[in-house]
Amino acid sequence: MREITGKFITLEGIDGAGKSTHLEWLRETLVQRGHGVVVTREPGGTPLGETLRGLLLNHHMHLETEALLMFASRREHLAEVIVPALQQGKWVISDRFTDASFAYQGGGRGIDEGRLRILEDWVQQGLQPDLTLLFDVPLEVARQRLSANASLDRFEQEQQDFFQRVRDAYLRRAAQFPSRIRVIDSARSLPAIRAELDTLIAGL
Numbered sequence: 268m269r270e271i272t273g274k275f276i277t278l279e280g281i282d283g284a285g286k287s288t289h290l291e292w293l294r295e296t297l298v299q300r301g302h303g304v305v306v307t308r309e310p311g312g313t314p315l316g317e318t319l320r321g322l323l324l325n326h327h328m329h330l331e332t333e334a335l336l337m338f339a340s341r342r343e344h345l346a347e348v349i350v351p352a353l354q355q356g357k358w359v360i361s362d363r364f365t366d367a368s369f370a371y372q373g374g375g376r377g378i379d380e381g382r383l384r385i386l387e388d389w390v391q392q393g394l395q396p397d398l399t400l401l402f403d404v405p406l407e408v409a410r411q412r413l414s415a416n417a418s419l420d421r422f423e424q425e426q427q428d429f430f431q432r433v434r435d436a437y438l439r440r441a442a443q444f445p446s447r448i449r450v451i452d453s454a455r456s457l458p459a460i461r462a463e464l465d466t467l468i469a470g471l
């Protein structure tokens with residue numbers, strides 16, 4: 268297998284935390300530094316993954332089916348997009364990755380963490396992001412930001428207690444992997460957040 272020479276950055280947080288807002292800025296900043304950059308997302312990132320995303324965001328399904336499809340989409344994404352780009356020395360930025368499965372399917376839906384770890388090992392075979400930016404905001408702030416958005420998907424329509432469990436699970440995971448997952452206080456102004464992101468990516 269070819270060596271991995273690129274860097275893998277993932278963005279995480281509850282819906283409305285501000286991930287998408289920072290994604291384009293991050294891409295431009297890395298391009299300005301001379302890196303080849305691939306921006307992608309989960310669920311999705313490949314033609315098959317985008318079809319699975321449509322089902323995951325709109326169809327009701329058993330909670331374990333949901334978890335399995337998230338990892339099926341991820342398997343395809345790694346094989347078709349993430350690993351080849353990293354082998355070419357590119358920097359890959361993914362809007363969500365496996366921490367989202369631990370937060371939403373684990374924390375939110377209550378799937379046993381051990382089962383998710385089996386899927387993680389199977390699909391990733393040890394590959395982990397170099398840096399995960401966890402955009403963290405209180406639920407009320409995220410809800411207010413989302414309310415500007417007219418059509419909410421199956422996850423965004425969940426109740427506050429669901430998002431509280433998701434946020435708590437993200438923060439537990441950040442405490443478990445402190446050198447990989449950096450918690451960004453996303454209730455601050457955009458310039459303040461960008462200054463912190465700048466420092467974090469400079470350290471990669």
Ligand SMILES: Nc1ncnc2c1ncn2[C@@H]1O[C@H](COP(=O)(O)OP(=O)(O)O)[C@@H](O)[C@H]1O
Pocket residue numbers: 280281282283284285286287288289402412413415453454455456457460
């Ligand atoms: N730091 C911030 N301050 C004020 N508004 C923000 C901030 N970050 C994001 N927003 C706004 O909140 C909304 C949701 O942000 P978005 O990036 O789409 O969230 P996510 O991708 O995490 O669901 C958008 O309207 C965005 O402009």
Ligand SMILES: Cc1cn([C@H]2C[C@H](O)[C@@H](COP(=O)(O)OP(=O)(O)O)O2)c(=O)[nH]c1=O
Pocket residue numbers: 282287308309310337362363364365367368369371372420422423
């Ligand atoms: C990657 C992933 C996403 N999700 C959920 C979280 C989000 O609510 C949803 C779609 O993510 P996202 O792309 O952040 O939604 P949007 O485009 O509306 O900002 O998928 C999981 O539940 N598990 C996962 O493993």
